[in-house]
Amino acid sequence: MTDQRDESIQHEGPAGGWGSLKGIGEVFARELSTPAVLETLMRQNKAGGYMCSSCAWGKPTHPHTFEFCENGAKATLWDLTRDRCTPEFFARHTVTELLGWPDYELEMQGRLTAPMRYDSATDCYVACSWEEAFTGIARELNVLDPRSVVFYASGKASLETSYLYALLARMYGCNNLPDSSNMCHETTSVGLKKVIGSPVGTCVMEDFEHCDAIFYFGQNPGTNSPRFLHPLQEAVKRGCRIIVFNPVREQGLVRFINPQNPLQMLTGDATELAHMYLQVKPGGDIAALTGLAKRVLEADDTARAAGKADVLDRDFIEQHTHGFEAFVETARNTGWDEIERVSGLARADLEAAADVYVEAKNVIGVYGMGLTQHVHGSQSIGMLVNLMLMRGNIGRQGAGMSPVRGHSNVQGQRTVGISEKPELVPLDKLAAMFDFEPPRDKGLTTVDACEGICDGTVKGFVSLGGNFVRAIPDRDVMEPAWREQALTVYIATRLNRSHLVHGKASYLLPCLVRAEEDMQASGPQAVSIEDSFSHIYGSVGKRKPADEHLLSELAIVTGIAKATLPAHPKWRWDEWTADYGIVRDLIAETYPHDFHDFNARMFQPGGFYRGNPAHERIWKTDSGKAEFTNPSVMSALGIGDAPGRYHLITMRSNDQFNTTIYGHSDRLRGLEGSREILLINPAEMERAGLKEGDVVSLVGDAGDGVVREVKGLKVTPFNLPDGCLGGYYPEMNALVPLWYHDEASKTPASKGVPVRIRR
Template sequence: MTDRSAKEQDPRTPFYDHPTGGWGSVRSVLNQLGHGNAGLSALDTLWHQNKPRGHMCTSCAWAKPAHPHLAEFCENGAKATVWDHTKTLCGPDVLSRHTATELRTWGDHELEMLGRLTHPMRFDAATDRYVETTWEEAFAAIGAKLRGIDPKAAVFYASGRASLETSYLWALYARAYGHNNLPDSSNMCHETTSVSMKKRIGSPVGTCILDDFEHCDLLMFFGQNTGSNSPRFLHPIQAARKRGCKVIVFNPVRERGLIEFASPQNPAQMLTGQATSMSDLYLQVKPGGDIAAIAGIAKHLFAMEAAQGGVLDHGFLAEHTHDFAPFRDWATAQVWEEIEATSGIDRADLEQVAEVYAVSERVIGVYGMGLTQHVHGAKSIGMLINLLLMRGNMGREGAGICPVRGHSNVQGQRTVGIAEKPELVPLDKIAQQFDFDPPRDTGMTTIEAVQGVLDGTVKAFVSLGGNFARAIPDQGHADPAWSKLEMNVQIATRLNRSHTLVGDGTWLLPCLVRGEVDRQASGPQAVTMEDSLSHIHGSIGRRPVAAPTLLSEVAIVAGLAKATLDANPKLRWDDWTGDYGLVRDLIAETYAEQFHDFNDRMFQPGGFYRGNAVRHREWKTESGKAEFTTPEGLSALGHVPSEAVFTLITLRSNDQFNTTIYGFDDRLRGLKGDRKVVLISPADIAALNLREGQSVMLVSSVDNGDRRMPLRVTAYDLPRGCVAAYYPEANVLVPLSAHDEESKTPAYKGVPVRIEVNEDRRTGSGRG
């Protein structure tokens, strides 16, 4: 196979001319240690990070190996740990100096740089400031207010960082209160995975475990930026490359993580500067073009089967799949010209991929939000499942489908009951355990919660971490509505944009971070989380708490629940706060098959596996088999790109994690210092008669065009018709109506936009 990696970077555009990892990563970690004000004691936390009986990273959800590296943390994980353990404190004295009106003008980075929140606070409308309160006052006032609100008008949001123990109690609190309005950060990223995979193979999560990466001979990546979003994943990919595994990448952006990698754990690579080539073929698919690309691969596979036979796994197809024939007929009928136009990839390249796939015995399909965040994202995932099923790459060693999750416990939260869909939760069992009747109606997704805030049907919003108001689509329209809520409760560690959108009923409740010692009545506590590969890990905090006024997330949830709910002897909030092992016993009782002997297994090296029926070729679908699906069209977009309508993809930089901006160095893309840029291909810049650095207005092509954002033009290596801008700032351009049809996940990777230019070419200033 031809190596098409770094040498094909467009030389007219910025790029990082070094491998991922290497000395660049080391310097970035050292820089964060120097500027994060966490002290040298943070090194002890990092030393134990992601190791058995250590501290599980609060950054990404990538797996923790049973035999960890000497340093089992990555650049982003180190940043998250230093960020958590800063000695800079944001107490009442700090917040008293700034009005909420002033804080709303600050950037994301500026707000979080104020440091760790230390005291419970309430917003005082008379002074436009947060003022100090007590935990007793906060719980009593919040509980009293929630008692007077229809539970169906309340939303309990959860960020993906909260532990399994906290998440279980959070969901229990919501249902005992009377609603299933439990959106979490999965609603904004991988809910498409949960819905699409559950429907098609009977599992809402990936089918792979770490051991599979030691046996695969082909890895196919779709829309997943490993280098920035899950850098520890680079180690098993590098090991696979060294034993001869092929890697093929589909991504509109040439991300360095899947081009070159030098392991900081490898002295030879660090001393010599030699890096591992991470991909054999890197194909810059157009946004939303993955359905077309996979259709082209499948079309050629069917042609090869017709010509020579032995390409498809007919035994597997006959025994384990349903509706294969309609998909075969659809794929063979597709026209190459349309496949090439929609995918942006030449027929020869797609045929080459098919030929490699046809001779690969064990294949893993890996994907990220490049597949999930589209109007037809669920169908994109369905197409990847189709491709894997064609050769039986499900339910055997070294093969399967691997969605890579973001937040450290976002998958685990769904596992233990944070779900708006009642059919996903054993409600009859919960009713038996706790002697109340849980609500059976479907709750709100993120999209529906935002709609409720906008139209006033949502009266109370209680947030377990996160930065919901900044992460959602349509920020410009939603921002003013937050102040109209009767109750807005934010459990947090640092100040963020969501905390500045205040009203009379706004409360700020600061909590411990995972790396701090969590001491309760029975002694120091441990918590658990689930990684992307469905393994459960225990985590022990080692750092002293930032302030004695802080409470754990479990203690805060229990305090709110006691103040809100009527007495129930089965709801033992004080006991559970005093001993988290009792909460794990509850989880094991509710989910006995997956969490039996929970307390005994929680520190198993590499985590304990909660299992997946697909690995045994058991398909929990309506047909009892794996489902082939036939898409209606070749594009995952909800619009048709043209000379006037571009497709915007939103990006996260190398110096951020979700909405947390650590700094302004997007090193792995060769960009630095400015997030107010729009990345455009040199060919499109020339066609539009633009110039580098020129100010333009990016305008949403949906509705009346009042979603607008001024940005500066930066040439970048992207497909024609595609532009890119940074998340979360560019969320103002994403309409609430643009979401995956099946899961309602926002379509952050496929936003139709126009580019408006000021007619005064001398100034180059954008309209508006």
Template sequence: MATSPDRSDTDRPAHDATDQDPDTPFDHYAAGGWGSLRGVSEAFGESSSSTRALKILSKLNKPGGVMCSSCAWAKPAKPQTFEFCENGAKATLWELDTRRADAAFFAAHPLADLREMHDHDLEKTGRLTDPLRYDPDSDTYQPVSWDDAYADIGAELRAMTPREAVFYASGHAGLEASYLYALFARAMGHQNLPQSSNMCHETTSVNLQTFIGTPVGTCTLEDFDQCDAIFFFGQNTGTNSPRFLHVLKDAVKRGCRIVTFNPVRERGLIEFVDPQNPIQMTVGSATQISEKYYQVRPGGDIAAIAGLMKCVLDAEDAAPGTVIDHAFIASDTTGFEETAAAVRAMDWADIERNAGLSRDMIAEAAEIYLGAKNAIGIYGMGLTQHVNGWLNLGMLCNLLLMRGNIGRPGTGISPVRGHSNVQGQRTVGIGEKSSHMPADKLRELFDIDPPAGEGLNAVHACEGILDGRVKAMVLLGGNLVRALPDRDRMERAWPRLRLTVNIATKLNRTHLTPGQVSYLLPCLGRTDEDVQASGPQAVSMEDSLSHIYGSIGTASPPGPKVQSETAIVARIAKATLDPNPKLTWDDWIGNYDLIRDLIAQTFPDKFADFNDRLFEPGGFYRGNPARERVWKTESGKAQFTPPTTLSALGEETTADGKIMTLVTLRSNDQFNTTIYGFSDRLRGLEGSREIVLINRDEMARLGLAEGQKVSLVCAIDDGHARRVDDLTVTPYDLPAGCIAGYYPELNPLVPLSYHEKNSQTPAYKGTPVEIVA
């Protein structure tokens, strides 16, 4: 476990970005650097596919190569020599695994035995190679032919009413398979298309549309070359999007000032050493990323931003007409006066209490914002996964709009997405709303009458499973049972489903919870060569900054029976739907260019000349109206949002009570629910994931000892008991009233009903719990 270097209080500037509690674990080395290189080399050491992996990694995230299956960060037009990060290398090597979980493996391992394995070990059994059907008599998956699997799945789906089926997508599948999946659902007669964004950034998709008329962020890479300040809220760049650190390093070097608000001190936003810079790696010093780093209380972002806005209003009062962009506000926005009045009326004592920050700290940050001509707001799930996540986002929009910091070069608001194509899947129609896929185009192109009513998102689908309304779950990737809130309840309900279909590359825990009829279908990964009737195929995806890229896999598939995601989706659709001469599934399987032509016809404003632009360096930009100050809102203007509360929590906790606010985290050795290993190097933590992090003052207040075993109990009383046992108390630098632990291990503590009010995004970053010794 890493510890900090000796340092006296007099040596430590107040509120400095490196102001760390020296008496708790942390990694005192900068993000990147030798630690990142060691992480990559260790991943290679565990891999049995190093030779071909080196070839793929050399072209990873470059035109004509493979687009990383890890995060959704942008791929620059002029890539670095190595345009991948530690986690990108891990994800690539994980997929290139030469081990095989084949039919013989499953015949020898009943599901009851597999459930005793750790999630990490399940995926380490290797790539799936055979289509399988669950046999309840032997409690094993048994081989089945593809033709029989498709025929049976189609028959099961046809026997249901359309709304009894749910089609989930994990965010990995390319635009081609995703478009066919969305088309299949609507041709069948439902829009039950939940997606992994339902559990992370759906707060953005729903609420940003209301505030500025777009469901996605407004920035492009070029904006980071022109901004003067970047404000981060609830985002861990060092673990979740490490290639972003190169952009931030360059911005700092030219004078951009970065301010971070986050309950957890994350090394990537404190300092960074570029592993591709020999001078910095040897004799140079680390780049300090955040000039100011404030450990805001969980749920306290509303209060912190309210304080920033009060400072802006005070500066305007002191120098009228010179601070706030009155011309922009008058021409392009609505609701400013009401919002300003609500902020002015807020008491600083209430702001400080809810933010967990002093007025002086907030004023320091405000000075940086006021000194910037161009400012960008960046955020992650620390902002979206709250009951009042809508207001978190609204307040950040307010702050930016006050000085015209949306819709100009060097400005904007952007979430940093997680899964590699989670944003793109929404763009091509995966979603529960009619607006996600235009009905008029579907009628024109395919002669189908799509459903008018909205479908089920992830939370509503789970409610349907619990009460029996949902009969079938088809999962295009992912590990949904493990990722869901209220996991214990969902795991008990899952086997009551009539049909479960899992399309996957590797074994995970969701596959061990079969329905009455259950299939496990092996698919190609992003790195695998995909050869169809017309030859090798490319797939495509969209990054966090709305750019589209083509990707071509070159690795040998894990077995001759493995099929592409696109082919599997199309063949299930063909087996389920009545014949329709305009639904030419076989043609689309044989040539993905035809699917991209359909995408361009369905969404002509975003995908014109799709095939011609597929391998454009840096991707092609599909556009964003808010970037051009075209506001696709109800009023036709950007919307200021008056704050109605100072806390994003559904149930506010206090530092002197027994109830603590739980924040769930991903480690440096994981991606979503995939656990690569047990090293959380960037937080100075090693070994067990069954831990609860808490600061030493709170340990003393609650009578807890380091290393003590405790349980966490959900403090929401809705008739369902939620508890996780056998967690080890681990001191860590966190705000008062806050504890933290790993996702997905602590998901059972989060009620299905405890979510952001407009989007139903689970409140993983603000759940009230009690520690039971």
């Protein structure tokens, strides 16, 4: 059962299959990776092996022979390319020239090989020694107010590196520790914590073996987490029904051919995944969820009137929840006309989806940024939790909340101290362990940092990985302000656009990738990461480093720390660099409940579980119970509909991971070539007087007087709801106002950006 919209205007081929293998092969050929990379792929995501540097999906206790997906393989091949971006490259090209290159061409230059500093006289990055880099960075940091410096982390760095990076920032004197979660999934950390007391999902991988239904909101596994397709396929085969709510009809949730299933590969017989696929309007999830809840209440009324068993789990609601009656009143009083108008969905479809929920014993709620990246995204999470609480679907096997994370260790970084919120970090313990007084004031989020750069209060930016300037909103406003900073430091593996938008002093520091051997004084080192299910895994790299001059991320962090901070007998940077096991002991001492016996457990098959109170029905909320919440709005959009206004969804292609562009094929959507396209449904094209192939601009329609425009977009018909447009991230970021973000978490609202079309 699917949505009624026209499927003929969109590619309907399956996810996986030969297309996936072809995509991997194209990147393998382009990167000229050595045959040894095949050994890395065979060890990928297996106990004692190498943990993928792509997404944060879990690593099973009993892995497949090939425990990697198309995107994970691409990430590994990308890391282990033979191409090198050497000092000679930078001598041939000025920074101003390189700013005109596309993102793809910048990263295609290959691995960075030497530490570089920006030379304003030549407008070039020039090679320098590591000592010169660390000394120069320290010199700049020591004349700046620590509160004016931001220490950003991208979400890939290991637990060991992240712990020391947070320690460096606090010993320096600030809590300015935003990470990529601020731009992506911080709404989960804030929204879930408020209602169930846990900032992360409650499910573990085994829950997907016992669920009867999955309600799936705003996430695309085919592109962002393809290994998730395996448990989804297995769930469907045993009778689980998947109900999808997403404005975009993503093939990863429609049809899947398992590349590890020879019969499917030979016959092309795909597994149909979605039982229902409902193309909700951008921001319409609150209304849709209200409709589902309304139907569940009606089903309960009918059952009780007939003397049948309750539909609601009243024992659970009474023992474990707070605020139920107020929520029920709101759901009952909200009319179907409003629900249909805001959600864009028919009452009959919502009732049919709710009936699946009622019939299922165990239900998992899965979601991604399509649910959360709105002005009222936190309320969307609250509504999904409301639905789950109605039948006790949190805190038992086969049921729970399962947000899907992006970067491979973005959740783990928060776990070990990378947070701008001092209340989330055991500062008293750090003070006792390291004999210093940590700052207690609240640090800067991503949005706060950007605002500080614009008003001049932020004067230094240290970036542990990532492509921050390219990923943030209001690019045309931010880039000129960025150049006024006194210092920018970029720890990276490849060149990207952020490195070319530099401060007055700027350093580009190349590091090892996770798949490469990390040799330190005590021998080869292992690192660790945390997945979306709160499991911790060890990872060992074995490939020869891309260049003899590369340092590990951890060694770069400790190098900056040694040069910047005063000597202290308890600050043993050299010892910690020599043996990462000592760092893990420090993590275990700081967080004994989560990381006891860290070194002994880190290579446990399937990872070791650090636990989750809500998983055990222990609610760390103000009331001590799970909270039903009352939405104040039916639409999660911050700016509603108006004549001529559309709402833009920013999307990743099949050939990218976050801001990394592997190529120009968006195979799963049937789109090839240019990324400068505007997706719109044919009916909207006709109403706007547009034809396929017309070239238009998108202009911002936020009403704040700021001119925002992206030009040269080719009109492309696509299966989207009325009033909705689609375009690629990060190219469309210039249209997202910096102030347009979730009210609770300040996560940019990139899934419902108000725009107009200009010819």
